Amino acid sequence: MKLQPLKQWICDSCGELIMKLEDGWWEYLHDTKTDLISGFRIVHHRKSCMYDEEALRRKNTIVGDMSLDHMVKSGAFGHMLHWLELSETKKLNEHFEITEFTEIMRRLYLPYWEEARLHWEHAYKEGFHDKCGFSENDLLHIIEEYGN
Numbered sequence: 305m306k307l308q309p310l311k312q313w314i315c316d317s318c319g320e321l322i323m324k325l326e327d328g329w330w331e332y333l334h335d336t337k338t339d340l341i342s343g344f345r346i347v348h349h350r351k352s353c354m355y356d357e358e359a360l361r362r363k364n365t366i367v368g369d370m371s372l373d374h375m376v377k378s379g380a381f382g383h384m385l386h387w388l389e390l391s392e393t394k395k396l397n398e399h400f401e402i403t404e405f406t407e408i409m410r411r412l413y414l415p416y417w418e419e420a421r422l423h424w425e426h427a428y429k430e431g432f433h434d435k436c437g438f439s440e441n442d443l444l445h446i447i448e449e450y451g452n
């Protein structure tokens with residue numbers, strides 16, 4: 305095992321390890337023409353890895369973001385579900401790229417997912433799991449079997 309669960313991530317921008325929570329940043333894109341929310345990412349909190357807000361604004365896209373620390377520790381799980389509910393019940397015009405939304409939720413809140421996801425499809429194709437087991441044990445088994 306390489307990653308500490310819910311403390312270390314792989315940066316979606318540079319592909320390197322985010323060593324600790326405080327180094328991480330969470331961000332997404334809001335298309336102001338369609339109100340689609342997508343592009344969820346976990347990246348290093350540095351300009352070279354984060355979305356280029358200026359360039360995106362010229363393409364009618366607003367970057368939303370938050371520290372990773374806040375996302376993991378400060379009740380953001382409840383906030384994310386609330387946001388999803390408002391969207392699904394049409395109380396908000398914003399709507400989600402739902403596959404991306406569910407994946408970022410797993411990455412933020414499901415222990416060992418960040419590492420197991422690297423091997424998930426491969427392990428599935430080999431019949432190692434059936435895409436139903438998300439327990440810590442299930443995910444650890446995948447990491448043990450397929451990591452390195």
Ligand SMILES: [Zn+2]
Nearest residue numbers: 315318348353
């Ligand atoms: Zn990075």
